[in-house]
Amino acid sequence: MSNRCDDPSRLRLRTFDRAVERLSRRDLLRLFGQAGAAALLAPLGVRGLSAQALFGDYPFTLGVASGDPLPDGVVLWTRLAPKPLEGGGMPMANVEVGWEVAEDRTFRTIVQQGVALARPELGHSVHVEVSALRPGREYFYRFHAGSEASQVGRTKTAPAADAVVDTLRFAVCGCSHYEMGYFTALGHIANEAVDFVFHTGDYIYESRDDGGRDPNRVRRHHGSEIYNLVDYRNRYAQYKMDRDLMAAHHSAPFIVSWDDHEVDNNYAGDHDEHGTPAEVFMLRRAAAYQAYYESMPLRAATLPSGPHMRLYRKLSFGRLIDLSVLDTRQWRTDQACGDGSHSACAEADDQARTILGVEQEQWLLDGLAQKRATWTVLGQQVPTYVRDMKAVAADARYSMDKWDGYAVSRRRLYSRLQEAKTPNPIVLSGDVHLHFGADLKADYRDVRSATVGVELTNTSITSNGDGTSVQEGWDRIQSDNPHIKMHSAKRGYISCTATPKAMRADFKIVERVSTAAEPSKSAGVLVVEAGHPGAHVA
Numbered sequence: 001m002s003n004r005c006d007d008p009s010r011l012r013l014r015t016f017d018r019a020v021e022r023l024s025r026r027d028l029l030r031l032f033g034q035a036g037a038a039a040l041l042a043p044l045g046v047r048g049l050s051a052q053a054l055f056g057d058y059p060f061t062l063g064v065a066s067g068d069p070l071p072d073g074v075v076l077w078t079r080l081a082p083k084p085l086e087g088g089g090m091p092m093a094n095v096e097v098g099w100e101v102a103e104d105r106t107f108r109t110i111v112q113q114g115v116a117l118a119r120p121e122l123g124h125s126v127h128v129e130v131s132a133l134r135p136g137r138e139y140f141y142r143f144h145a146g147s148e149a150s151q152v153g154r155t156k157t158a159p160a161a162d163a164v165v166d167t168l169r170f171a172v173c174g175c176s177h178y179e180m181g182y183f184t185a186l187g188h189i190a191n192e193a194v195d196f197v198f199h200t201g202d203y204i205y206e207s208r209d210d211g212g213r214d215p216n217r218v219r220r221h222h223g224s225e226i227y228n229l230v231d232y233r234n235r236y237a238q239y240k241m242d243r244d245l246m247a248a249h250h251s252a253p254f255i256v257s258w259d260d261h262e263v264d265n266n267y268a269g270d271h272d273e274h275g276t277p278a279e280v281f282m283l284r285r286a287a288a289y290q291a292y293y294e295s296m297p298l299r300a301a302t303l304p305s306g307p308h309m310r311l312y313r314k315l316s317f318g319r320l321i322d323l324s325v326l327d328t329r330q331w332r333t334d335q336a337c338g339d340g341s342h343s344a345c346a347e348a349d350d351q352a353r354t355i356l357g358v359e360q361e362q363w364l365l366d367g368l369a370q371k372r373a374t375w376t377v378l379g380q381q382v383p384t385y386v387r388d389m390k391a392v393a394a395d396a397r398y399s400m401d402k403w404d405g406y407a408v409s410r411r412r413l414y415s416r417l418q419e420a421k422t423p424n425p426i427v428l429s430g431d432v433h434l435h436f437g438a439d440l441k442a443d444y445r446d447v448r449s450a451t452v453g454v455e456l457t458n459t460s461i462t463s464n465g466d467g468t469s470v471q472e473g474w475d476r477i478q479s480d481n482p483h484i485k486m487h488s489a490k491r492g493y494i495s496c497t498a499t500p501k502a503m504r505a506d507f508k509i510v511e512r513v514s515t516a517a518e519p520s521k522s523a524g525v526l527v528v529e530a531g532h533p534g535a536h537v538a
């Protein structure tokens with residue numbers, strides 16, 4: 001297991017924590033006087049002086065979250081933000097936040113508790129890495145600050161490393177543009193109380209308030225396009241106050257990855273889409289990455305350093321699932337042929353191109369040779385399979401932002417899956433705002449070539465809105481791409497059930513996102529049988 005306690009950045013942070021804990025009481029006394037400091041430092045369970053004096057308003061406006069489950073623990077997250085759309089509204093001081101983990105929702109059996117510091121440097125976010133919990137178990141958690149208590153979250157630890165696991169259920173989702181609709185599908189994920197949620201990115205969108213120009217947008221972003229740290233914090237805050245998103249976080253641990261819109265549309269490494277000088281764009285990327293860390297239940301091992309953040313990591317679920325989380329944005333070569341879609345782009349085949357970057361790719365390829373689990377899941381952002389769109393765009397058949405624009409990276413990945421006889425590869429992706437289920441082929445020009453795995457692409461939570469008229473032609477696209485086994489142009493998520501025998505993917509949809517509370521429907525089910533490459537319609 002990577003990213004554990006021996007990680008140097010985590011050790012550094014811990015040492016720093018101890019140093020600051022000693023200072024913080026004195027600082028608080030100086031900043032708030034005796035009464036205020038007493039409220040902040042009130043022991044758990046004891047009603048201190050009113051926290052209103054310190055926070056003004058309820059501080060847990062963004063809810064709570066958990067993430068990156070290990071067999072012995074999870075990350076617990078919250079961020080204190082009494083004024084969520086105005087930078088948070090917290091005093092510029094370290095604030096102690098109590099946390100509790102219990103076996104039951106009513107906290108009768110508390111198994112662990114402690115105090116963490118919410119720091120101004122990190123937007124008063126809190127990331128508690130709980131350990132010494134039992135494997136494969138459901139737990140409940142909450143936070144306290146002053147006299148205020150947070151919402152209660154449900155989480156679940158991963159099964160023990162050598163455990164034979166009967167069933168594991170997880171949801172795959174991404175692309176929730178706030179303006180384009182209600183996050184109803186996230187509410188449906190909450191109702192499933194899965195073992196974990198995998199997020200394929202585009203958790204926020206960076207664009208400005210549309211100002212009512214597009215009549216299909218049912219909600220409005222707060223403010224302009226976001227560039228600096230406070231902008232990004234406020235945008236995450238606006239999203240996190242959404243009831244359905246909050247419910248999803250409260251229902252299960254999230255394993256998050258990002259795509260482009262957490263920073264800027266279709267950015268690639270140090271290139272944004274407007275030709276901004278790299279050294280200038282990197283200032284924006286640093287702000288975006290920091291806000292991402294602050295807003296997600298991530299371990300301290302992912303703490304960014306300027307515009308760099310190691311988000312790729314591996315998580316394991318007994319002998320059932322090995323999950324490698326990939327980052328196809330931070331180290332990719334700039335999109336070929338000026339981005340967009342092209343029918344012929346020789347540059348896309350250039351040997352020097354990479355979508356993962358050298359180090360991450362080596363880490364991934366090495367890891368694929370270590371077989372332990374039945375299912376090898378690669379959680380990432382953009383489709384790896386060929387999507388030939390000649391049916392709708394003869395002059396623009398292949399999108400350069402996907403692995404279609406990084407053909408050599410795709411070849412190296414697929415070759416490795418074959419050479420290493422990686423057990424049952426399942427790739428997860430999102431980004432394209434359509435559900436797809438596809439067989440991964442050694443040679444997409446030859447339908448009889450080997451099937452090297454299966455990819456499940458989740459549609460968006462809201463992006464593209466109801467999408468009623470826009471998506472015609474997808475039936476023709478599926479017939480031009482025989483490796484694609486199913487598609488849907490509606491909004492939704494994928495509900496997966498893994499057993500030692502099969503992986504079942506239930507492509508969930510809602511009819512529309514312009515109205516709230518639409519019921520959950522199924523757009524189809526694909527099943528992959530272990531040991532038999534390829535998906536079939538159930």
Ligand code: FE
Nearest residue numbers: 175202431463
């Ligand atoms: Fe998107």
Ligand code: CA
Nearest residue numbers: 202259260431
């Ligand atoms: Ca995207």
